[in-house]
Amino acid sequence: MANQQSNRILTVSRAMSEAIAQEMRSDPSVFVMGEDIATYGGIFGATAGLLDEFGEARVRDTPISETAFIGAGVGAAMAGMRPIVELMFVDFFGVCMDAIYNLAAKNTFFSGGNCKVPLVIMTATGGGYSDAGQHSQTLHATFAHLPGLKVIAPSNAYDAKGLMISAIRDDNPVLYMFHKGLQGLAWMAWPETAANVVPDEAYTVPFGEAKIVRPGKDVTIVAISMMVHRAMEAAAELEKQGVDAEVIDLRTLVPLDRETVIKSVAKTGRLIVVDEDYSSYGMSAEIITSVAEHDPGALKARPQRIAFPDIPIPYSRPMEQWALPNADKIRVAAQEMLGRKAA
């Protein structure tokens, strides 16, 4: 009764663990495994409280062998379970990539559709907190490039819960990429806009539907994950200068909602793509190409991508902050596009 219309504000980490708990209650085939996900509750809080409720059989701490437990996840999924496996940092994918892209991503196809692989791999992404080059990458495109995987990256708690439930119920392997700096952890700075009102009941957010988080008419800014918040900060600054930016949160990379982006650019004529992943061969190139392929005449100005330069992520705080996309870089790009002098 009291919660019929919830005004409860959850952090992303709590939204994720609540989604998992609700699906575990309703479906006995759902279980979780990974490094430090049980007793510790996940180093980024995504599985907090699950061990107490569901016990060791369904919430399993694993040894430090991604090769073994991601592979076990694929096998369990093909045997009829719905495993959620945490790859602690996406940067660690190297030792389990065969299981991800040769087994999980392909087995449905190789079996002629006779086997399903309803596996969720959740993994922490992102930098900005001086954790160096093998703990700070986002690697969106590395996985989005591979056919057979769905790839999602929520920017806020509401989407984090709904996308997690969609991921668990999906019969295909889903890479659920959550940004550490959005989790709402007390020991890491996070944008307060990442926490928002999350309904108590289980609900889904569909894959392949981008969200226009700020409608505008002058320039389209496409982003995902943490960069949605940077784009919104830039849009707030641009508004003071009379520029009306439209901000699109893609929410899922595979499937990709090209239509929403194309419609937006048809209206604004200007396109900026912001991605914390490396610049070359990435999401930014894919979005710009999708628009250009559809209608090269839609653009009134050259499109711009604001992404991480093609260098390993520096540990040094000033160097990392210099390299990361931020609101100011987005603002300057928009002003240039509109033929205004950047302040």
Added chain:
Amino acid sequence: MADVRIPDDLWDTSKTPEGIVANWFYRDGSEVPANETIAEIMVEKTNYEIAAPAAGTLRITVPKDGVVRPGTVIGRIEG
């Protein structure tokens, strides 16, 4: 009216005298149900949940990131 109070024995203050309000899960002025987790406190790297002592309207007196000790009143529930 009920105080939202950090329990006296929540952590060992001889080792760590202070903690912070890590998060509020309802905005100031929200209606909250009794026993619902409404805030979390962080001490070193340990989080503690604080539940609403009663149903009613939440008034926050120590905001997010505010420093707290066992016994600190961080808000009240007006009924």
